[in-house]
Amino acid sequence: MLGAPRLLLCAAALLGSATVCVGQPVPLATDWDATFEAAKQRNVPVLFLLGRDGKTPWTAWFENPKLANYLADRVLVIVGHRGGGHAPAKHRDPKTGEEVERCPVYPQLTCSVHKRFYDEKAGYFDYEELPAGFLLRPDGKQAAAGVAALSAKALQQKIEEVQFALGEGVFASEIARLERGLAKGDAYLAKGKFKAARKIYEKPLKKRLKAHLERIVRGRLEALDEAANEAIEAARDLPPKKRHETLKRIARELKGRAPEERARRVLAEVEGGS
Numbered sequence: 001m002l003g004a005p006r007l008l009l010c011a012a013a014l015l016g017s018a019t020v021c022v023g024q025p026v027p028l029a030t031d032w033d034a035t036f037e038a039a040k041q042r043n044v045p046v047l048f049l050l051g052r053d054g055k056t057p058w059t060a061w062f063e064n065p066k067l068a069n070y071l072a073d074r075v076l077v078i079v080g081h082r083g084g085g086h087a088p089a090k091h092r093d094p095k096t097g098e099e100v101e102r103c104p105v106y107p108q109l110t111c112s113v114h115k116r117f118y119d120e121k122a123g124y125f126d127y128e129e130l131p132a133g134f135l136l137r138p139d140g141k142q143a144a145a146g147v148a149a150l151s152a153k154a155l156q157q158k159i160e161e162v163q164f165a166l167g168e169g170v171f172a173s174e175i176a177r178l179e180r181g182l183a184k185g186d187a188y189l190a191k192g193k194f195k196a197a198r199k200i201y202e203k204p205l206k207k208r209l210k211a212h213l214e215r216i217v218r219g220r221l222e223a224l225d226e227a228a229n230e231a232i233e234a235a236r237d238l239p240p241k242k243r244h245e246t247l248k249r250i251a252r253e254l255k256g257r258a259p260e261e262r263a264r265r266v267l268a269e270v271e272g273g274s
Contacts, residue, residue, distance in 0.1 A: 026062050026071055028108045029078040032121065039076050039138035041212050042170040045162045046138070047075045049148065050122050051131040053085030056105060057148060058133070067152045073172045074159055075135075079106060080118035082130070086111070135162050170212040178204060178213050182220055194228055195253035221257075228259035232266050243270065 029035040039046050049058050058079075061067050071077060088101040088111045103111045125134055126145070133148030135158060143162045147155055163169050185200030201220045209217065228250055235246040244267065251263035 026068050026077060026108070028106055028114075029076060029117075030109065030113050032078065032117065035076050035078055036136075036138060036140055039136075041215070042076075042175075043138060043166055043212070044169040044171070045075050045143060045159060045166065046136040046140075047071065047077045047147070047159075048080070048121070048125070048134045048136055049078070049131065050080045050082075050118060050125070050127065050133070051148075052082040053105070055131045056081070057131055059105065061152065061155070064152060067156070070156055070159075074163065074169075078117055078121075079109070079114050080122050081105065081114035082118050082122075083111060083115035135159065137162075137166065168210060170210050174210070174213060175216070178216060182217070185220065189224060189227055192227075192231060194224065194231075194250060194259075197224055198254065198257075225254070225257060225259050228254055228257075229262060232259060232263050236266065236270060240271075 035046060051058070061071065086104055089104045090099050091102050092099055101110055103109050103114060106114055125132065125142070131148040133146070133150075134142055135144040135147055137143050143165065144158055147158055150158060181204065182200060185197040188194075188197035188200065198221075201217060201224060204217050205214070232247065232250055235243050235250075238246060247263045247267040251260045251267070254260045254263070
């Protein structure tokens with residue numbers, strides 16, 4: 001069985017629940033539509049690989065730490081592998097203690113996943129024999145063929161060419177860097193420290209952000225507002241003094257955002273009616 005490379009980054013891969021973290025192998029997609037939706041959001045290519053047992057040159061790519069990190073950073077990867085030549089291997093989940101099946105060739109996947117991609121998608125692509133590889137645009141259209149035969153350097157060059165044609169993309173390392181910066185805000189928000197969380201979340205907006213990165217930040221601020229609104233409603237049931245202090249604090253800490261107005265409205269409502 002071929003081993004899996006260890007990554008040097010940690011970032012949301014945006015493939016459903018898939019996450020790229022330290023010590024994990026190159027992320028491989030488990031959902032076709034979700035992969036292309038993520039590619040659209042990030043404006044990056046999708047690397048689609050078709051193989052069969054004994055014909056998987058990309059396992060060597062994945063074992064090359066430098067190339068593996070590059071692929072994890074710059075593209076989304078889908079593998080379609082013809083079934084029948086190998087059997088799933090059973091592993092014990094260290095967290096649950098339950099036995100789970102994993103593919104011996106692609107330990108990131110179950111065999112049913114790579115077989116499904118081969119069975120459902122291989123027929124839409126033009127190739128003479130396996131292995132075959134394609135770089136696809138975020139809209140699913142082919143940008144380059146024949147990539148399975150490329151060297152590591154040539155593959156990177158081809159990816160760069162496709163990315164240049166697409167325009168500005170958002171790489172996994174950029175998402176990871178942003179997420180690391182936002183994590184402290186998440187911790188503050190979990191404790192109900194709205195002012196501190198807001199300061200962390202708004203800091204990246206002071207600089208020019210790529211559109212997808214800005215959407216991530218705006219999403220955090222929306223979560224902040226939602227949490228504040230929940231706190232405002234919960235404050236209705238607090239003792240009068242505590243309720244007053246809580247609503248005034250939320251209005252003060254979220255000045256200029258929607259919860260400020262809501263906190264003041266609820267405060268006037270409950271105190272005006274008492």
